[in-house]
Amino acid sequence: MDDLYRRYAGWLKATLRRQFAPDQAEDLVQEAYIRLAPYQAAGGIRHPQGLLLRIAQNLAYNQARRAGRERRRDARFAETSQDHGHHADAEQTQVVLYRQILEGLPTAYRDVFVLNRHGGLTYEQIAAHCDLPLKTVEWRMSKALALIAARMRD
Structure with missing residues (x-):
């Protein structure tokens, strides 16, 4: 694994920096090597460079999908909270109106x-x-x- 890291880490980091932010590229490189370990343990890898790139791209794709789901969930939550706030305001207004009518x-x-x-x-x-x-x-x-x-x- 050390040999693979010394051999391809610089290349993989440079390749990923062209597609992603520098911090994200470094995280993807580290995670890609962690995910590569079971393949290395199972036996020789025929195309480690291609496998590393594919693992890193899949990780980035999964992160983007997760971030999109979280943004949609947060937007739904904000919308629901806003609707609930409007509903609560309307309900309070109705209570006040009802009390005024009763007092009248x-x-x-x-x-x-x-x-x-x-x-x-x-x-x-x-x-x-x-x-x-x-x-x-x-x-x-x-x-x-x-x-x-x-x-x-x-």
């Missing part, structure tokens, strides 16, 4: 609506709790829903 409802309508939608009480339970007829609770709820819908459209 007349107290009688708001109480019935909140007890039903946020308190989980049935109309019968609201009627008993507020000491109101069931029909009044139903009417107030329908009015509250109509007002909320109208204000959401605005």
